[in-house]
Amino acid sequence: MATAYNLKRADFIFRNENDWEKILSRTLQRDKQELINELISSELKGRGGAGFPTGLKWKLASEAVSDQKYVICNADEGEPGTFKDREILTRVPFKVLAAMSICGYIIGCNTGIIYLRGEYKFLKSELEKAIKEFEYYCKEIHFDFNIQIFMGSGAYICGEETALMESMEGMRGEPRNKPPFPTGSGYMGKPTVINNVETLAHTFTIFKYGSKKFYDLGVQFSRGTKLFSVSGDTPKPGIYELELGMSLSDFVDEFGDGDTKAVQVGGASGFLVPRKRFNETAIGFKGKLSGISLPTGGSMMLFNSTRSMYNLLDNYLEFFREESCGQCTPCRVGCQQLLIGIKAVKSGAKPAGYLDKLLKLTETMQYTAKCGLGQSVANSFSSIVENFREEMIY
Amino acid sequence: MHQTTELVHELAEKYGRSRENLLPILQGVVEKERYLSEGSMINIARELDLSAAEVYGTATFYSFLEYKKMGQFVIRVCKTITCSMKGKNQILLTIQDMLKIGVGETTQDKKFSLLETNCLGWCHKAPAMLINDEIYTELTPEKVREILSDYMKK
Numbered sequence: 001m002a003t004a005y006n007l008k009r010a011d012f013i014f015r016n017e018n019d020w021e022k023i024l025s026r027t028l029q030r031d032k033q034e035l036i037n038e039l040i041s042s043e044l045k046g047r048g049g050a051g052f053p054t055g056l057k058w059k060l061a062s063e064a065v066s067d068q069k070y071v072i073c074n075a076d077e078g079e080p081g082t083f084k085d086r087e088i089l090t091r092v093p094f095k096v097l098a099a100m101s102i103c104g105y106i107i108g109c110n111t112g113i114i115y116l117r118g119e120y121k122f123l124k125s126e127l128e129k130a131i132k133e134f135e136y137y138c139k140e141i142h143f144d145f146n147i148q149i150f151m152g153s154g155a156y157i158c159g160e161e162t163a164l165m166e167s168m169e170g171m172r173g174e175p176r177n178k179p180p181f182p183t184g185s186g187y188m189g190k191p192t193v194i195n196n197v198e199t200l201a202h203t204f205t206i207f208k209y210g211s212k213k214f215y216d217l218g219v220q221f222s223r224g225t226k227l228f229s230v231s232g233d234t235p236k237p238g239i240y241e242l243e244l245g246m247s248l249s250d251f252v253d254e255f256g257d258g259d260t261k262a263v264q265v266g267g268a269s270g271f272l273v274p275r276k277r278f279n280e281t282a283i284g285f286k287g288k289l290s291g292i293s294l295p296t297g298g299s300m301m302l303f304n305s306t307r308s309m310y311n312l313l314d315n316y317l318e319f320f321r322e323e324s325c326g327q328c329t330p331c332r333v334g335c336q337q338l339l340i341g342i343k344a345v346k347s348g349a350k351p352a353g354y355l356d357k358l359l360k361l362t363e364t365m366q367y368t369a370k371c372g373l374g375q376s377v378a379n380s381f382s383s384i385v386e387n388f389r390e391e392m393i394y
Numbered sequence: 395m396h397q398t399t400e401l402v403h404e405l406a407e408k409y410g411r412s413r414e415n416l417l418p419i420l421q422g423v424v425e426k427e428r429y430l431s432e433g434s435m436i437n438i439a440r441e442l443d444l445s446a447a448e449v450y451g452t453a454t455f456y457s458f459l460e461y462k463k464m465g466q467f468v469i470r471v472c473k474t475i476t477c478s479m480k481g482k483n484q485i486l487l488t489i490q491d492m493l494k495i496g497v498g499e500t501t502q503d504k505k506f507s508l509l510e511t512n513c514l515g516w517c518h519k520a521p522a523m524l525i526n527d528e529i530y531t532e533l534t535p536e537k538v539r540e541i542l543s544d545y546m547k548k
Contacts, residue, residue, distance in 0.1 A: 078515075079513070082515065118456075119458075155456050155457060168417075170416030171413075231518045233479075238518050301517070315474065315475045319474060
C-alpha cells in the first residue's frame with residue numbers, strides 16, 4: 001500500500017481573486033529575502049511536471065547579476081490530457097499576473113512575458129484586457145512592471161523551457177543544452193525565471209495565506225495542492241484541485257466509471273498504470289511514499305475495458321513522432337522506429353520478441369535524448385508494452 | 395504580390411526588425427493570408443535581413459504556420475487520444491462528406507481547408523476542433539453540420 005492518504009479536495013486556485021490588489025501591494029512591501037524564504041519553506045515544486053523547487057529557482061535568479069532579467073509564464077500547455085492552465089488564465093488571470101510581478105520585484109526585473117500556445121489564441125483579447133487593468137493598478141501604486149503576451153504557433157516541444165525561449169527569440173523551438181540553466185542565462189541570454197501558469201497561481205496562494213497553510217496540505221515531499229485535468233472514460237471529466245499524495249485507487253473510486261482498466265498519469269509522456277497497480281501507486285513527487293509515486297503535470301486520463309491499449313500506444317507514438325523537434329537523433333529516429341515497430345509486430349511482419357528490441361530502444365532514448373520529450377517516450381512505451389503485451393501482439 | 399510586400403513592411407514596422415520579432419511577423423502574415431507563400435517568406439527575409447532559408451526553416455517548424463495555400467477557414471480537428479476515443483472519426487467523416495475534401499485538402503472555392511492537429515487541450519469536452527481561432531467542443535455529427543452550414547453562409 002502506498003499511502004493511507006485519502007483523496008482530499010481543495011479550493012485555492014479558483015477561489016475569488018477580488019483581493020489581488022490588496023495582496024499585491026501588501027506583498028510588495030515585504031522584504032525580498034523574507035518572501036524567498038516563505039516560498040522555500042512552503043516546499044512548492046513546479047507544477048508543469050518537472051517539479052523543480054520554485055523558491056530555489058527565484059532565489060537563484062535573484063542572486064544573478066544582470067542589467068536585465070525576465071519573468072516568463074509558461075502557458076504552452078500541450079501535454080495530451082492537460083487543460084488546467086487555460087482555465088486558470090480564464091477564471092483567475094489576476095492571480096497569475098500578480099504572481100509574475102511579485103517574482104519581478106524579488107529578482108529585480110520589470111518585464112514579464114506570457115508565452116501562450118497558438119491553440120489558445122481565443123484567450124488573447126480577454127487576457128490583454130486583464131493585463132491593461134493590471135498595469136494601470138501597478139502605475140497607481142508606483143510599481144514599474146509590464147507584461148506582454150507572446151503567441152506560440154502549435155509546437156508541443158515549446159513547452160520545454162529552453163525551447164520556449166528559442167521560439168521567443170525567433171528560432172525553431174529546439175531545446176538548448178543545460179547548463180546553463182535559465183536562472184543564469186535564459187531568454188536573450190539574461191537571467192530568467194520561467195514558471196508554469198499553475199505554479200505562479202500557487203505562489204499567489206502562498207503569499208496570501210502564508211507558507212504554513214500550503215505546507216500543511218499534501219504529504220512529505222509533495223506539499224500543497226495540484227490541479228488535475230480529468231478526462232477519458234469518466235462520468236465527470238473536468239478540472240479538480242486535490243491534495244497531493246492520494247493513492248490512485250482512491251482517485252479511480254472517485255472518478256472512474258466502475259470499469260477502469262488503466263489510468264494514464266502525466267499525459268503521453270507519463271505512465272500508464274494498470275488496474276492491478278492502482279493500490280500501490282500514489283500521485284506526488286518522488287520521495288518517501290512507499291510503493292510507486294508518480295509525478296504529474298496534472299493530466300489524468302482514464303480508460304475502461306473497451307479501449308485497446310495498442311491504439312493508445314499507436315496514438316501516443318504518432319503524437320511524439322510529429323512533435324519531436326528533430327534536433328537529436330535518438331528522439332527523431334527513435335519515435336519513427338517505435339511506431340513502425342509496433343505496427344510490424346501487430347501485423348505479424350515481426351515476431352513478438354521484437355517488442356523487447358523496441359523496449360531496449362526506448363531505454364537508449366532515455367539515456368541519450370537531449371530533452372524531456374525524447375527521454376520520456378520510454379515512460380508510456382514501457383508501461384504500456386510491459387503491462388499489456390498481449391494486446392500489442394494479437 | 396504587391397499587397398504581401400506592403401503587409402510584411404507594415405508588420406516589420408509594428409514589431410521591429412530583429413530576429414525575436416520573426417515569429418510575430420510570420421503569425422501576422424498567416425492571420426491575413428492564411429498561409430506563408432514563398433514570396434512572403436522572401437519578403438520577410440529581406441525586411442529582417444535574414445537568409446530566406448532561415449525564415450523558411452523557422453516557419454516550417456511550427457504547425458500553425460502553414461506554407462501551403464490554405465482556404466479562408468482552416469479547420470483543425472484534434473486527433474489526440476481522448477478526442478480520438480470519443481468519436482473524432484465520425485466528426486472527420488461528417489466534414490469530409492459535407493465539404494468533399496480529404497484531410498490536408500482545400501475546397502475548390504478556396505473557402506475551407508481540413509487538417510488534423512495534436513491535442514487542443516479540450517479533452518474533458520472531446521471531441522474538439524478549431525476553425526481558424528474559434529474553438530468548438532463536444533462535437534457530434536449533427537453539431538458539426540450546423541456549424542459548417544453557418545460558415546458556408548459567411
